[in-house]
Amino acid sequence: MARSLEGLVLAPVADQGPGRVGTRTRFAYHEERGRVWAEYAGGDVVRGHLVGTREGDRLDFRYVQLRRDGTTASGHCVSTVVELPDGRVRLEEAWEWESRQGRGTSVVEQLPY
Template sequence: MSAPSLNGRLFRSCADVDGGEIGIETTFEYGELNGEIWAGYQGGAIRRGQLVGTRDGDTLDFRYVQLNTEGRTSSGHCVSTISTLADGRLRLEETWEWESQPGSGTSACEEISRP
């Protein structure tokens, strides 16, 4: 059984990401419809970011592009696996790779409540 839709859900990075620009101050707002996913994100070192891709079951496959607070752009590819935490919130386990520069890594985001 697949995790519920990501549509309208907010996520926050679980930790500062080694080799990346995402950190604990970065929040993501997801949309989902008919196997397509997208999100806008910002916070911490990220002034503005967008991701777009697809969902197959509990796997997301997307490209991201972002503008950091120093005015530099960067882009990459990420594959994420959705899981459900004991309290019912969703968690994304991510494996990412820069396409605009060298580097790759793993990270995680967890669903948060709307402020």
């Protein structure tokens, strides 16, 4: 199992499009005994929260966010935790909106030291 996410700050490696997280979004992760949560903001997202579980290298969580245009959105994500050769963490994500239509994949990585 890859190392704990506690205290890590991650960012998307690519923009996902208007109203979604992008390279300016920052995720501050926490982890304790199989539970994970994070606060995030930046780009089109004013404030977001995610909460879920970790089993091995698999995260399963729900997210909710408030966007700059005043709308909200929520969804579900399953991520695989990968440790990069330089020791940083990458999350390979498959997500789906629950508040509207749409699904996709994304990658977030721990910011360089």
